[in-house]
Structures are given as C-alpha cells and as structure tokens.
Amino acid sequence: MERTLMRVVMLVPALWVAQPAAAQRPPVTTPAAGTTVTALSHAFDRAAPQPLPLWAPRTVLGFDEVMHGHGRLHVTCTDDPARGRCPRSDTGEGPTGRQSILLEFHEPRSGQRRDIGVSGWMERVEWERSCSDDYWDKSEYPLWTSATRECHIAPAGTAATLQVAATDIGALVAGRWRAELHLDVRGGVGGAVLGRHVFVLEVTVTDTERAAIHLPEHGGSAAPMDLQLQLRAVPPPASVGGEAVLDMCLYDGLGSHSGQLVLVARDRGPDVPGRPRDAFSVWHHAGGRAPHERIDYRLQLLYAGTTIDLHREAHTVLTGIHSAPLRPVLLPGMDQPVHCVPTPLSFITPRVPAAEKRDGRYQGDLTIEMRLPTRRP
Template identity: 40%
Template sequence: MNFDRSLLPGGIRLLAERTLLAYDGDPAQGFGQLHFTCNSSQNPATGQCPTADTGENGSYVSRIQLQFTELRSGMVTSLAVEGYLERADSGLVCHNYWQFDRRPLWTSYSTPCPRTPASGTAASLFISDAELSRLVAGRWVGRLELTLRSSAASRVASFDFNFQITITDYDAVSIYFPEFPQTTPNVDLNLSYDPLAQTVGGRKPLDMCLYDGLGSQSEYLGLTVTDTSGRPPGPLGYSLWHDDGGSSDDQRLDYMIELEHAGVRRRMANGVEEQLRGIDTAKLRLVLLPGMTQPVFCVPTPLLLTTPRVPITEQRAGGYEGQLKVELRLPTTRP
C-alpha cells in the first residue's frame, strides 16, 4: 500500500471486525477455545507475543510488537498490531450467541455457560493510524506470522501477513543545514588577511543535507544556488558587497560555490540547476529535522564557498555581505 504522511489511510485491517475463524454447533470440536500464538515472545521479527496458550481470563485488546524494516536505509522500527478474540456460544442460554468480553489473542479462555458453551471464535486484527504515523518516509517491509491453535495446543492453521508499504512525506521536503538547525543560515566566509602577500581571501565549508520526503529514493534531486544580493555578481558567479551599498569593483568580493555529491565536487553556476543522480545509492545521514518527532535519513551534499585571494589594496575597507537562495526540486514523477 502507498500513502503520504499528510493523509494517513485510516489504519490497516488484517482481519475485519468479528472475522469468523471457525464454528461448529458441537462444543466438543474445540472451536470455542481457538487462540493465536507467535513464533517468539522476545523477538518482534515476525511478531512478538506469547508462544503458548496463557489461559487467562482477561478482557482487553492485545498488542503484538512487529518489526518493520526500511529497505533503503535498513532502519528498523517496531509497531503494535492490535487485536482481540470474540467467542460464540452454541445457543442462546447465556448470551445472544456472541459473548460480551473481548479476549486476548493468546488465550483459550471463554466465559463458562453450562448448557451452551462456546463453540466458535472470531478475531479482529489491525494496525492503527497512530502506529503507522511512527514510520517515516521510505519503503517498509514486514511479515507477521501467527499460529492458530486449539485448546489442546494443536496447530489448526497458519496466518501469515506480508507488508510492503511505501510512505511519502512531501510536506517535509527540506534543505537542512546542521550548523543552523532552527534558523536561516548566517555564514561567515572565513576571510583572512595575509600580511606577507597583502591579500584577503578564504574558504568556508558549509554542511548541507537534502531530504526528499521519500527516504532518499528519488531518481534525482535538482539543486539550484542563486545569488540574490540584488546586483549583478562578478565573474565567479557570486559576490559580497560593501555595507555602504556601492557597486564599484573595489566594493565587491567575488566567491565561487562547489557542491560535493557521491565523492565528486562540482562547480555550481549561479541560478543554474544541477541534477544530482544516484540518490538511491548515495551515502545517508540520520538527522532530526525541525518540526519532526522522528529522525530521517537525508543525503549529505556539503558546500564549499571559496573566496580567491585578492590584493587588499584593491578592496575598500569595511564589512561585506551577500545573499544566496538554495532551491531543491524533486522529479515530476513520484510514487
């Protein structure tokens, strides 16, 4: 199944409410004591719950912890599969056929009724939206394996459920700067003065990570860096301008921007989109994006801002600043 985190599907019903597992008017068949068991009471790989009949006289909704794995990143998360049993009597002496209590999935217990004991069992099994909301964007798989048993612990049937869930989160598509997690980046270009050569220049690495809202599985990501300082930049594509607001050459410091992706550094031309491919095989980083409660994987794409050294005598003394806009575009075709 596919859905976006902005519109959850209303849960997943594995067994519709009061799905009849078995019924026979003869209580001796044992269908009134049917119950489920898991393969393990410790490991949620295929469902974690009791491996034998508990026989408990309980009335509550059961929770089976089930492991889901995101294929791209290998991230593992356990969700609760909820469910319960309902018993059907062989007559109307004690109930209107259906007993009142919802029993745990793993108990053979039924409410005693002297003349018409339980002769059948129904089950309900589901994953709620509250649980599904714990899965971040990506392609998730899981497998639930349950064994249906009689009161004598003999195996009656196997219930196996395979999950393949593709989740998107396009409302959360982000360009993330780890140095500035909650604010607009205000970057110092690390300009320094060389007293021997009497030049000024510098290099500033800027950590950046791209989140595509699909668990980093897009065909490509389109990235554009644009100088938005309001004046035509110099020949390197990007410029800082003196605080006085002039536009002469001695009031402009030029710099260039390079982006690293898949081990290759590429020059970013001003206002020109660079398509980054191989996203589905790129190295990932686990981050907690602003406004999100669960960590997600993004693609590291660090920037390097380089200001070539220029003679200090050619520049007007004072402060310089500029503005950049970084834009991320996703492919038109989406899952």
C-alpha cells in the same frame, strides 16, 4: 516539481471475512491448515496516517458445531521475536480486551528498525443463541487465550480482528518499511498448532511537508555564513581570499528514495554585467555598487564523492539519490531521526589584490532551492 528552500546569510567578518448483521451467524468455517501467506502493501503520508487492517473485524478463524471445538481457537506468536512478540502458548486468561503484538519494522535504505504495536482481539460465536441475542459474545478476548465465558453450551466458533492503528503506524518516518508477522492458530486448551498465518507487510511512508535542505550545525534551513576571508601579505602584492564549508544535507521527505533532486542557487543584489555564471557576490555594507565594493565567490557541492560547481539560476540535477550515502539528522519538531543525503557546500573566494577592494564589512544573501520530483517513488 515541488520546492523547498535553504537561505544563507553571509557575514564577512484465505479466511472468510465479514461483519455479520444482528441475529446472523457466520457460515461453517474450517481453520486453515498449513501456511497461509498474506501480502499487504500500504502507503500514506505522515500528515494523515491510515490504519492497516490485517484481519478485518470478525474474521472467522473457525466455526462449526460445538463438538469440533472451534470455540476455543486461539492465536500465538512463534519462537522468532523478529516476527512478532507475544505469548507463544495458551495463557488461559479471560476477556481482558484488546492487546498488542510488538512487530519489528525495518527500513532497508537507512537501516532503521522500529517496533510497532499490532492490536488484536478475539470474539466467541455460538452455534445457537444460547447466551446471546445475536450469536456473538460481546466480550473481547486476547488473541492468545482459549478461555470462554460461562454458558451452559460452549461456543462453536472464534473470530479475530487484527490491525495496526493509525496512531501506531504514524510513528514510522518516511521510507519503505518491511515487516513479517507470523502467527499460529491453535485449537483447544493449550492445543496444538492447526495452521500458520504469515503477513508480509510493505509500508511506504512519505513526509513531503518536512522535505528540507537541512543545516545540521544550525538546526534548521537558515544560517549565517562567514566566508573565512584571509589577508595574505606574502607574496606581494597583498591579497584577500579564502574558503568556507557549510554542512548541508538534503531530505526529500521520501526516505531518500527519490531518483533525483534539482538544486537552484541564486544570490540577491544588483545586476553585474559580465559577471561569470559561476560567480556569486557579497557587497560592501555601505551600499556601494562599484567593482571595488563587491567580492565574488564560487559554490562547490560535494555529492557522493563528486565535486559539482553550482551556477547562478542553473538547474543542477543530482541523480541517484536513492542509492547515495545517508546520515541521520534530527529535524526541528521531530523526536526521532530521519536520514538525509550529505552535500557539504564550499564557498570559495578566489584571491584578488587587497588594494582593489574597499575596507569594511561585506554581506549578501544566498538562497538554494531544492525541487522534488512530482512523481513519487
């Protein structure tokens, strides 16, 4: 189990794919008809994002003798913007280089949506080495153009590259993201659709370095806490006690997809023989260790509508994290929210006779440790 800590201080107050070598041309390739579906799964940690290739470099879309017209193949988006946003018809533009398709990724668990750029470009291929030394036009064309370079013999084929760069996919926060990219392959100038390519993407992102017990009101994982003790004179004898609530949220760095999390609560101070397991303590600031210089409190966690008592040093297992309610929070150092599981923590101080406690300020340390599952979801 991996661990993360929260500290509270209490204060009481189907394509042919290849990278042709120099002077090598691709085999004859007919553009795929109908719908070609490619399912891709990808996983990485945000500390080291990895690129996601859809079409490997120089994936040949079509190649044959010039008369077949595969030298003007181009790729366009469909009329569904959720499946990729780019031109839907031939733009006729020249070799302006690599451009991006905006693709919407969706994280079902949290409901988040994020547009990510899918970078792509095309290269033209000659049947003979008429205007190149290795069959390949060195220019990079946008995917959605039928344009070719000037040469006395037209190109015979088209290859494409399509990928999500590491820097772009690294913008996704932890979770299981899904997206579908639909692209039409067209032939000729302003040509008709020859076939459709559908990419079904599932991307699992982890961010375990940022796993934390987050305290939203304090912007981190440490906070001062006032036990909100109140003196009550009626009914006599006068008593002291109270209740305070700390806004707390558990972020597992896995998009809240963990099956369970384990919490361990402990306070710091001298041993107290006979102290109940559910009791935590604050001590008089003067340093005394007598019973009248100690105030005990209990901890209760509200998780998914259920109240759970925390005991000292005990392993409290929270199951069903993957289906618990979520809330968005902004963690330190991040520019977009993540979703954590709200677990407000109550500090309950049972009433005791005021005469039994020494006047003054009490303080103590409470640490709550969160242990992550070793096995990733």
